[in-house]
Amino acid sequence: MKRRNGLMKAYALIAAAALMLSGCGDTGSAGGTGGVTPSGSSSAGSTDEKIVIGASFPLTGTIAADGQTCVDAINLAIKQANEAGGINGREIxxxxxxxxxxxxxxxxIANKFVDKDEILAVVSSYNSSCMLAQVDIYKSGNLPAISPVATTPALTGCSEYFYRTAPNDSDCGSYAAEFLSGKGITKVALFYENDDYGLGIAEPFQAKCEELGIEVVTVQTYVYGETVDYSTQLTATGASGAEAIFIAGCVTEQGLICDQRDDYGCGDMLILCGNGGYAPALLGYDTDGVYVQGEFDNELSEKAKDFVEAFKAEYGYEPGNWAASAYDATMIVIEAMKNCDGELTRESINEQISVITYEGVCGTYTFENCNSAKEELMFEIIDGKFVHIE
Amino acid sequence: MFFQHLLNGIIVGGIYAMVALGYSMVYGVLQIVNWAHADVLMFATFIGLLLTTYLKMPVFAMVLLVALFASVLGMSVERVAYRPIKSGNRKMAVLVSALGMSTFLQNLAQLIFGSGTRQFKAIESKSFSFSGFTITNLQILILVVTSVMLLILYILVYRTKIGIAMRACSVSVDNAKLMGINTNLIISGTFGVGAFMAGVAGILIGVYYSAVYPTMGYLLGMKAFAAAILGGIGSIPGAVFGGFIIGTIESLGAGYISSAYRDAFAFFVMILILVVRPSGLMGAKHIDKV
Incomplete structure (x- = not known):
């Protein structure tokens, strides 16, 4: 009996620990911003209730840092809007x-958002694959969604309730090829992450390379969030005679490739990272002299400078491409809400987003087939900073 | 280029071999798969990262401390999750308990260390190249450490009394008990030795790729397990051999066929070998008597 008691205690301990962990997970995902109105279903129209925006981002996992920077930007936008009086006095x-x-x-998560009547709009999501999974669900609930990061061409025009402040991958891919051509590169190695995002950039990149007479000498892939060993890919690249490497993927993998390239005879190649790499995390790797694509220049306008100032004051680090995009996305939703006459509903907000012209920190947005054209910019990492070069 | 791919393969193969040993040895004595093995590795690697980052500990001392930590953690896993339920014929319960432990460790690591990928730069990387062939100081280090560890393990298992006791347990725990062997101690020790190797392997791979993250054990563990099965689970030389085979085939396959199927090659080879030799390359022929 005694032994059994000890056993029970051990299990109770594990169970308690497990409960604690799952409990923490819950507060982590729901919290941060002071919570939700505990309101019933009919509350959306009444004037003293808060207006609720949903956000779905990766906050755990390998790109947690990138998801967090977006959520930080969204929180900043909402905070500023609330300080300026909210939507007709209603807090967001x-x-x-x-x-x-x-x-x-x-x-x-998309199903959950659709079911919660008090949620009137959504800023979501980071990954193209996630957005593709969500977009029809939002459409079924007439819930307008705007994504700051999901870039895949497959999303173009797929729903009248979806918009994005993210650039389109085909623009990124062809811009990268043009840049390499301008640098006099004739042979390039293409690395892409094996999913909707990587493929979305890789295909137009290859097409444009062919047009410009750049030979893609080797194509290497890896698994996002999983591959840490690039020895085979880089060995093949080192032997292929490539003069440059273009990496279409997210920041962690790009950083690891940059770190490992020296060991496999790729140290002298020009490295160009797709826009997934325009995030502060890339600077922690061996990336001096690496080129990175992006769509946000923090010197572009007064608005951009103000945003960078406010962001740094609030969170203590510099916002990157996606933080800026998330900030714009949230501001567009808020602006659309302000533009609504009469009752604020999912439909009326959607109506307003579809016709909006908004001047954001990355430029001016108007949506057509869910996209808004964005100017592609090129940055070089010099002394641990993104420097705008063209 | 062939030799370069081969070298890359042998290096990861050595790491797989060191991890595979832990699976194989535990299976040898208990006939259970210790699913938490790769997560012990992950946890230990994080400890190594902390020791290096915050205490600026010299590499050698750090590796030793991490390996000791890993073996204590490995033995604790056995004590908490397996020993209380392994009596009687409850293999399924142990399997579930093992999976639970794996999930628990992974989530605990996410909670404590965060879920992002951390960089681990304990050793400055230098590369030496001669006639189109490049080798780095880290790769040499991995080769040396792996060989030394495998040699020590060989001596431990085949040349010491503890080794005899371990092998006796792997033949039959009950009979070993009758011969006066403290089987609980030996089982605990087996977990400890396996986890010790995993701790060293974790540091090597963490520093080699400069990436430490809470799910790093998953794929690594899967491949090491495939290596153990391929070599014949329960067999120590089999696990080592299996590790090197998986590592090389994966590297050559990814290099010459397509890097998209890199992870598939390892498992494809495992399936192929199991179809031809169900007990693995070096596994003992086991006949279930009815």
Missing amino acids: ALVQEDDEGSPTSAAS
């Missing part, structure tokens, strides 16, 4: 959920 609240960068979680 945020419900944030963690989609882990996984399409499965993203889909269940």
Whole structure:
């Protein structure tokens, strides 16, 4: 009996620990911004209730840092809007959920958002694959969604309730090829992450390379969030005679490739990272002299400078491409809400977003087939900073 | 280029071999798969990262401390999750308990260390190249450490009394008990030795790729397990051999066929070998008597 008691205690301990962990997970995903109105279903129209915006981003997993920077930007936008008096005096609240960068979680979060009547608009999501999983669910609930980061061409025009402040991958891919051509590169190695995002950039990149007479000498792929060993890819690249490497993927993988390139005879090649790399995390790797694509120049306008100032004051680090995009996305939703006459509903907000012309920190937005054209910019990493070069 | 791919393969193969040993040895004595093995590795690697980053500990001392930590953690896993339920014929319960432990460790690591990928730069990388062939100081280090560890393990298992006791347990725990062997101690020790190797492997791979993250054990563990099965689970030389085979085939396959199927090659080879030799390359022929 005594032994059994000890055993029970051990199990109780584990159970308690497990409960604690799952409990923490819950508060992590719901919290941060002061919570949601505990309101019933009919509350959306009444004037003293908070207006709720949903946000679905990866807050755990390998790109947690990138998801967090977006959520930080969204929180900043909402805070500024509330300080300026909210929407006709009504305060805005945020419900944030963690989609882990996984399409499965993203889909269940989308269902949750659609079911919560008090949520009137959504800023979501980070990964193209997650957004593809969510977009039809939002459409079924007439819930307008705007994505700051999901770039895949597959999303173009797929729903009248979806918009994005993210650039389109085909623009990124062809811009990268043009840049390399301008640098006099004739042979390039293409690395892409094996999913909707990587492929979305890789295909137009290859097409443009062919047009410009650049030979793609080797094509290497890797798995986002999983591959840490690039020895085979880089060995093949080192032997292929490539003069440059273009990496279409997210920041962690790009950083690891940059770190490992010296060991496999790729140290002298020009490295160009797709826009997934325009995030502060890339600077922690061996990336001096690396070129990075992006769509946000923090010197572009007064508005951009103000945003950078406010962001740094609030969170203590510099916002990157996606933080800027998330800030714009949130501001567009808020602006659309302000533009609504009469009752604020999902439909009326959607109506307003579809016709909006908004001057954001990355430029001016108007949506056509869910896209808004964005100017592609090129940065070089010099002394641990992104420097705008063209 | 062939030799370069081969070298890359042998290096990861050595790491797989060191991890595979942990699976194989535990299976040898208990006939259970210790799913938490790769997560012990991950946890230990994080400890190594902390020791290096915050205490600026010299590499050698750090590796030793991490390996000791890993073996204590490995033994604790056995004590908490396996020993209480392994009596009687409850393999399924142990399997579930092992999976639970794996998930628990992974989530605990996410909670404590965060879920992002951390860089681990304990050793400055230098590369030496001669006639189109490049080798780095880290790769040499991995080769040396792996060989030394495998040699020590060989001596431990085949040349010491503890080794005899371990092998006796792997033949039959009950009979070993009758011969006066403290089987609980030996089982605990087996977990400890396996985890010790995993701790060293974790540091090597963490520093080699400069990436430490809470799910790093998953794929690594899967491939090491495939290596153990391929070599014949329960067999120590089999696990080592399997590790090197998986590593090389994966590297050559990714290099010459397509890097998109890199992870598939390892498992494809495992399936192929199991179809031809169900007990693995070096596994003992086991006949279930009814």
